[in-house]
Amino acid sequence: MIRLLRELLLLPAIDLRGGKCVRLERGDPSRETQYDDDPVARAKAFVAAGARALHVVDLDGAFGSGENARALQAICAAVDVQVQTGGGVRTLADVRARIDAGAAAVVLGTILIEDPETARAIVAAFGERIVAGIDARGDRVATRGWQKDAGVLRDDLVRDVAAWGVRRIVYTEIARDGMGSGYDVGALAHVAGLAPVHITASGGAKTLADLIALRDGTPPNVDAAIIGRALYEGTLDLAEALNALS
Numbered sequence: 001m002i003r004l005l006r007e008l009l010l011l012p013a014i015d016l017r018g019g020k021c022v023r024l025e026r027g028d029p030s031r032e033t034q035y036d037d038d039p040v041a042r043a044k045a046f047v048a049a050g051a052r053a054l055h056v057v058d059l060d061g062a063f064g065s066g067e068n069a070r071a072l073q074a075i076c077a078a079v080d081v082q083v084q085t086g087g088g089v090r091t092l093a094d095v096r097a098r099i100d101a102g103a104a105a106v107v108l109g110t111i112l113i114e115d116p117e118t119a120r121a122i123v124a125a126f127g128e129r130i131v132a133g134i135d136a137r138g139d140r141v142a143t144r145g146w147q148k149d150a151g152v153l154r155d156d157l158v159r160d161v162a163a164w165g166v167r168r169i170v171y172t173e174i175a176r177d178g179m180g181s182g183y184d185v186g187a188l189a190h191v192a193g194l195a196p197v198h199i200t201a202s203g204g205a206k207t208l209a210d211l212i213a214l215r216d217g218t219p220p221n222v223d224a225a226i227i228g229r230a231l232y233e234g235t236l237d238l239a240e241a242l243n244a245l246s
Contacts, residue, residue: 008223008224009223010211010224012051013055013057013227014039014075015228020039039075040078049238050238050239051081052082053081054075054081055085055170056072056084056103057085059087060087076101076102077102082105083102083104084103086107086131086170089109092121095130105128108131113152119161131169131170132168132169134158136171141157155194163195169197169200171199171202172202173203182206182210182213183213183214184204189219192218192222200224201218203226205225205236208237208240210236
């Protein structure tokens with residue numbers, strides 16, 4: 001029997017804090033590793049290696065301590081691939097600002113919980129350019145840069161945003177993010193079965209084997225993956241992974 005393999009879109013992550021590329025362990029701002037002073041150069045390097053999309057997170061915006069609008073705009077201007085961005089998006093004006101900066105898609109997180117009426121209005125206004133970012137510890141959603149337990153169950157939020165018209169969810173298992181322990185394939189498969197949406201996996205990739213396990217262990221609607229620390233620390237080669245998964 002011939003086994004048909006599906007393509008998995010890979011989105012290298014650029015997490016911005018103070019205008020620099022960093023990575024956090026489990027979203028903890030006190031456990032930060034700085035990698036680059038020049039996020040534009042890093043974005044260009046990812047695209048040169050074959051990336052067809054980038055995932056840019058404004059950590060300062062997520063923590064409510066500032067924003068990296070200039071860095072985002074510079075990245076979008078420097079590359080010819082789609083840029084998806086999130087972190088600190090709280091209002092309709094925030095969404096418009098990200099799109100005006102050149103972003104192709106904007107990820108909503110905390111606003112899904114704290115202001116669902118505005119979130120629904122944003123989804124209605126921008127359609128498929130809006131992605132729901134659902135970050136969970138087990139089955140409980142966290143907000144405000146993962147620092148607050150939202151008191152909302154993951155499965156309920158997945159079904160709710162799908163009913164609003166969201167067509168893609170970035171799902172992150174916080175306990176795995178930045179730890180290099182692989183994706184939580186079981187949780188991703190469960191989330192993918194809750195609603196007719198596309199799922200982007202986030203949190204935990206270290207090697208090519210982790211990406212293959214994700215592809216082979218989840219339904220077809222899990223069709224994209226965000227990779228971060230593994231690329232910066234060299235445990236995963238982007239060009240090799242793209243070739244293997246295309």
